[in-house]
Amino acid sequence: MVGSNTTEQHPIIGIEMKKALRAGAALIVADPRRTELAGLAQFHLALRPGTDIALLNGMAHVILAEGLWDREFVAARTEGLEELKATVEAYPPALAAEIAGVPVESLVGAARAYAAAKPAAIFYTMGLTQHVTGHLNVLCLANLALLTGNLGKPGAGVNPLRGQNNVQGASDMGALPNVLPGYQQVHDPETRKKFEAAWGVPLPVASGITVMEMVDAIASGRLRGLYVIGENPMLTDPDLCHTREALGRAEFLVVQDLFMTETAALAQVVLPAVSFAEKDGTFTNTERRIQRIRRAIPRKGAARPDGEIICDLSARLGHPMVYRSQAEVMDEIARLTPSYRGVSYARLEGEGLQWPCPTPDHPGTPILHVTGFPRGRARLHGVNYIPPDERPDAEFPMVLTTGRVLHQYHSRTMTGRSPGLDALRPEPEVEINPQDAERLGIRSGDRVRLVSRRGMVEVNASVTERVAPGLVFLPFHYAQGAANLLTNPALDPVARIPELKVCAVRLEVPARSGRSGQACRDGGL
Amino acid sequence: MAECSVFIDGKAALVPTGTTILQAAGAVGISIPTLCHHPNLPPIGVCRLCIVDVEVGDFHKQVAACHAEVQDGMTVRTATPELERARRFALELQVADHPSECLDGETGEPCELRDLARRYGVTKRRFMEDEARYPLDESSPVVTIDLNRCILCRRCTRACSLVQGQDILWIMGRGDESRVSPALSLPLRDTACVSCGQCLAHCPTGAIRDKHPLRPPVRPEAVVTSVCPYCGCGCQLDLNVSGEQILRVTSNFDGPANRGSLCAKGRFGYHFVESPDRLTRPRIRRDGRWEEASWDEALDLVATRLREIRDRHGPDALAVLSSAKATNEENYLIQKFARAVLGTNNVDHCARL
Numbered sequence A: 001m002v003g004s005n006t007t008e009q010h011p012i013i014g015i016e017m018k019k020a021l022r023a024g025a026a027l028i029v030a031d032p033r034r035t036e037l038a039g040l041a042q043f044h045l046a047l048r049p050g051t052d053i054a055l056l057n058g059m060a061h062v063i064l065a066e067g068l069w070d071r072e073f074v075a076a077r078t079e080g081l082e083e084l085k086a087t088v089e090a091y092p093p094a095l096a097a098e099i100a101g102v103p104v105e106s107l108v109g110a111a112r113a114y115a116a117a118k119p120a121a122i123f124y125t126m127g128l129t130q131h132v133t134g135h136l137n138v139l140c141l142a143n144l145a146l147l148t149g150n151l152g153k154p155g156a157g158v159n160p161l162r163g164q165n166n167v168q169g170a171s172d173m174g175a176l177p178n179v180l181p182g183y184q185q186v187h188d189p190e191t192r193k194k195f196e197a198a199w200g201v202p203l204p205v206a207s208g209i210t211v212m213e214m215v216d217a218i219a220s221g222r223l224r225g226l227y228v229i230g231e232n233p234m235l236t237d238p239d240l241c242h243t244r245e246a247l248g249r250a251e252f253l254v255v256q257d258l259f260m261t262e263t264a265a266l267a268q269v270v271l272p273a274v275s276f277a278e279k280d281g282t283f284t285n286t287e288r289r290i291q292r293i294r295r296a297i298p299r300k301g302a303a304r305p306d307g308e309i310i311c312d313l314s315a316r317l318g319h320p321m322v323y324r325s326q327a328e329v330m331d332e333i334a335r336l337t338p339s340y341r342g343v344s345y346a347r348l349e350g351e352g353l354q355w356p357c358p359t360p361d362h363p364g365t366p367i368l369h370v371t372g373f374p375r376g377r378a379r380l381h382g383v384n385y386i387p388p389d390e391r392p393d394a395e396f397p398m399v400l401t402t403g404r405v406l407h408q409y410h411s412r413t414m415t416g417r418s419p420g421l422d423a424l425r426p427e428p429e430v431e432i433n434p435q436d437a438e439r440l441g442i443r444s445g446d447r448v449r450l451v452s453r454r455g456m457v458e459v460n461a462s463v464t465e466r467v468a469p470g471l472v473f474l475p476f477h478y479a480q481g482a483a484n485l486l487t488n489p490a491l492d493p494v495a496r497i498p499e500l501k502v503c504a505v506r507l508e509v510p511a512r513s514g515r516s517g518q519a520c521r522d523g524g525l
Numbered sequence B: 001m002a003e004c005s006v007f008i009d010g011k012a013a014l015v016p017t018g019t020t021i022l023q024a025a026g027a028v029g030i031s032i033p034t035l036c037h038h039p040n041l042p043p044i045g046v047c048r049l050c051i052v053d054v055e056v057g058d059f060h061k062q063v064a065a066c067h068a069e070v071q072d073g074m075t076v077r078t079a080t081p082e083l084e085r086a087r088r089f090a091l092e093l094q095v096a097d098h099p100s101e102c103l104d105g106e107t108g109e110p111c112e113l114r115d116l117a118r119r120y121g122v123t124k125r126r127f128m129e130d131e132a133r134y135p136l137d138e139s140s141p142v143v144t145i146d147l148n149r150c151i152l153c154r155r156c157t158r159a160c161s162l163v164q165g166q167d168i169l170w171i172m173g174r175g176d177e178s179r180v181s182p183a184l185s186l187p188l189r190d191t192a193c194v195s196c197g198q199c200l201a202h203c204p205t206g207a208i209r210d211k212h213p214l215r216p217p218v219r220p221e222a223v224v225t226s227v228c229p230y231c232g233c234g235c236q237l238d239l240n241v242s243g244e245q246i247l248r249v250t251s252n253f254d255g256p257a258n259r260g261s262l263c264a265k266g267r268f269g270y271h272f273v274e275s276p277d278r279l280t281r282p283r284i285r286r287d288g289r290w291e292e293a294s295w296d297e298a299l300d301l302v303a304t305r306l307r308e309i310r311d312r313h314g315p316d317a318l319a320v321l322s323s324a325k326a327t328n329e330e331n332y333l334i335q336k337f338a339r340a341v342l343g344t345n346n347v348d349h350c351a352r353l
C-alpha cells in the first residue's frame, strides 16, 4: 500500500484488507503517517513525503541484486531491463533508506517480502500521485510489479483506488482535455473523423488545458469564460488565494451545483442541479464496474439534472442534443467507445459490468493485462529521484501534508449537512508529533497557526505519534482552516497534478486570535 | 463436489455437501423462520426459532436449521404442529420482557421480532411490568443503542467483528445479566468504533438504530437500489423512500463491491439531499446582488455570454470543468458540449485533486 489510507478513504476495500490480514496476508505500508493499516503492517515505511522514487528504486535494487525477480515474466513480457538495472544500481538500500528516512532493514525486509509473496498486489492513491514526480512515482511501482511478475493475475496488479464515486467514469467519458470517450486521442485524425461523423460538426484539434492550467489561464486573461459543474475549486485547489484571485477575474463564471458553494459565490450565474437520488444514470467504480443509479424521489424545486441542463443550453447555442432517456445516451456512448461497446442498460441490472466490454455478449473484464499489454511488451523505466518542489528551510522548517479523514468528504458540501457525520469531525485539526509539540509548548486542543509561503491558517492541534517529527498533517475539507490556503500549486509536468502532499510550513502559537483566523500571504481574504 | 440428496417437506433437493438445512430449504422455496441468523454472517444457533425435525436412517431428532448441515438421504420436516408450538414458545419468551410500544408497532421501525410475533399470534402478556431496564447509549453521533429492545441474537457483535473487523461490541455478563456492550461497558463514543453502522444493518429489532433519521421512521413505500455518491468503492445501497423523501439508506446485500457493507458516509451521509440549503431556482448576480431567475432567463444569459466570448476571443477562451460526481452519461454530454458545441478541448474534471 503506497500513499493510501485505505480504511479511512476506501473503507469497504479497507475491510477486505483487514480480512486478508486476519487470513495471514503480509502487509507493507509506505506512508509518512501511521495510519490504521500502517499500525497493522509487518513493515511500515514512514518515508519522508516526496521520496517515493528513492524508496521504490531501493526496493528494486534489492530485488535485482538478490535475484528475487521473475526471470520468465520479465523475459516474456517486458523490455528495458538494462535501463532499469543501470538506474537502480545507483540506489543501494543504505542510500535509498537514508533519502527516504526509513530504517534500511525495513526497506530490505519489505523488498524481500514483496518479492516473496505470490501473488502480491500494489494499491496506491493520491499520497503517491500528488507530487511533482507523481507520474514517475507510478512508473516506479509498475517496475516492481513487472519485475516480480505481478500483473494480469488474480490478487496482483498495480491498483489505483479512485477517490470519487465517478472519477473513473468521468475519465472514461473523455472529460479530459486530451482524450475523447474511451481514451481515444483528440490529436488522432481517425478518431476525430469518427466523432465528427457521429456529432455532425468539425472538432477542435489542439489538446485543451487541465484544471490547474485553467486557473492560471484566467489569471493571465487567456481564458475568459468558465463553466463549473459540480466542483468546488475554491476549497480543493492548491493555493486558494491564487484560485480566488483568478476566478474573481473571469469575465464570465457559471456554476452548476446543489449548493451555494465557495466557488458559486464568485459566479455570475448559478444553476441548480439535482442529487444522485433524483436522477437516472450510471457510475463507474474503482474496479471499472459500471453500475446503475436510479431516480428515487422527485426533483427539488426547479432543479434539473446536469445532462438535461447541458442539452437545453446546447439547443440555445444552435446545436440541439436530443435524447429521450439516459439509456439512449449510453447507447451513443457504446457506439463510439470500444471499451463500452457491449454496455447497455438492459445488461446493467444487478451487478453491472466491468469494462473493457467490447461486445454485447462479452462478460466484462475483471482483470486487465492477463495475456498481454496494449503496447505489446511492458516497459521498465529507469527513473531518477527528484526531490519535492518545496523543501523545509530556516523560514519554513516543517513539512505539511494534506488529505482526508474518514467521516468527512471533499469540501463537506455533503457530509457537513448530515448531522451524524458533521458531529464526528466538525472542525479541522492539525496532527503534530509530540516532540514538535513539546518544543513549542503545544497541547492537544490548543490553537496553533500554520504559515506557508502562500497563506496562513489557525486550527486546533492534535498531538499524536501518527506523524513523524517535522511533519504536520491537515485535512483539506474545511472552509475555515482551509488547508489549501497553504499548499503548493507546483505541477507534475506530465500528469499536471499539483504537489498537494508536500509543502514547507512554519508552526507558531498565535498570540491571541478569533476562532477563524486565516489569511493570504498578502493579507487578503 | 460431493452432493447430498435430501427431502424437505416432501420436496427433493440435491445440494452440495456442507450446505445448511436452511440453505437447502431456501433452494427449494421453503422458508423456515429465523431470528438470530443472517445470511451475511456465520450461523450461531442461539434463538432456536429455526428448529426442524430430521431423520437419517434410525436417527431422529430436532436441530437448528441455520446451523446443521444436510446429510445424504436426510428427511426434513420444517413445520409440524410440535415445531410450531416450540417456536411459539420461544417467541413468547422473547416477547415477555420486550417493550410493548415496540410490539404494538408504534415505533414504526421495521422489526423481525414483531413480524414473527404477529405471525404466530403471540401478544405481550401484560402481567410483567413494562420498565425500561437500560438507559439508552446515545453517545455515538450516528447510532443509538437501546438494549431494552435487544434480543441477544448476536448479529451486531458478529457484524462488528467479522464483517467490519472492529471488535467493539461484545456480550457482557451472564445469564439474565447478559447484554450487548463495548468492552468495559464504555459508552460507544469512547471506543474505537468507526461509526460504520454494520451493527445497525444486521440488527433485527431496532435495538441499534439510526440516531438522526431524516423523518420519524415509517415503513418505506419504495426501496430503490442505487450507488453511493461518495468514494470510488462503488457500494450499492437501497434508498428507502416514503412520499417524496428519502427516509434512510439501508444495506443491499447483493451489491458486488460491498455485499451489504457501507461506511459511515454511505450509510449516514444522505441528509444533504433533503437539505433546506439546496438550490432550487437559477440565480443571477446583478450589481453584486443575487436574484432568482427562470430557467429561460438564466440559460439565455449563459448562452449569450458564452457566444460573445467565443465570437470575440475564440473557443479556447472558454473552458468547462466537469464533475466526478456526475454520471457517465452527463460527463459524456458535458465533454460533447465543450467539443462539439463550444468548439474547445478545454474540458477537465477533478481527477487530479
Ligand code: SF4
Residues within 6 Å of the ligand: B143, B159, B160, B164, B166, B167, B168, B169, B192, B193, B194, B195, B196, B197, B198, B199, B200
Ligand atoms: S458502528 Fe461499526 S464499529 Fe461501531 S459498533 Fe457498530 S459495527 Fe462496530
Ligand code: SF4
Residues within 6 Å of the ligand: A010, A011, A012, A013, B228, B229, B230, B231, B232, B233, B234, B235, B258, B261, B262, B263, B264, B265, B266, B267
Ligand atoms: S459507502 Fe463508503 S466505502 Fe462505500 S462507496 Fe460510499 S463512501 Fe465509499
Ligand code: FES
Residues within 6 Å of the ligand: B033, B034, B035, B036, B037, B044, B045, B046, B047, B048, B049, B050, B051, B064, B065, B066, B067
Ligand atoms: S435462526 Fe437458527 S437458531 Fe436462530
